Amino acid sequence: MISVSLISILAYLLCVPLTAIMILWLYDSEKQYSRKAVPTRKIMCECDICLFHFTADKADKYVRCPRCKSLMERKALRKSRKN
Ligand SMILES: [Zn+2]
Numbered sequence: 139m140i141s142v143s144l145i146s147i148l149a150y151l152l153c154v155p156l157t158a159i160m161i162l163w164l165y166d167s168e169k170q171y172s173r174k175a176v177p178t179r180k181i182m183c184e185c186d187i188c189l190f191h192f193t194a195d196k197a198d199k200y201v202r203c204p205r206c207k208s209l210m211e212r213k214a215l216r217k218s219r220k221n
Pocket residue numbers: 185186187188189190203204205206207208
C-alpha cells in the first residue's frame with residue numbers, strides 16, 4: 139500500500155490552487171499588454187468662444203461646451219494652426 143504523509147497531502151492541496159492562480163494571473167497580464175486601441179465614438183472638439191477642448195459624440199450634430207455652456211455645431215479639432 140502506498141503511504142502518503144499528511145504534510146505532502148497538505149503541500150499538494152496548497153500548491154495546486156496557487157499554481158492555477160499564478161497561471162491565470164500570467165495569462166491575464168499577458169492579455170492586458172496585448173490589448174489594442176479600441177475605436178471610440180468620441181471626437182475632440184474645440185469651443186469657438188472659450189477655446190476649451192472637450193470630447194463629443196460623433197453622432198451629435200450640435201454640442202454644448204462644458205465650460206461656457208455655449209451651443210455650437212460640432213466640428214473636429216484642427217490638426218495644426220497656421221497663422
Ligand atoms: Zn466654451
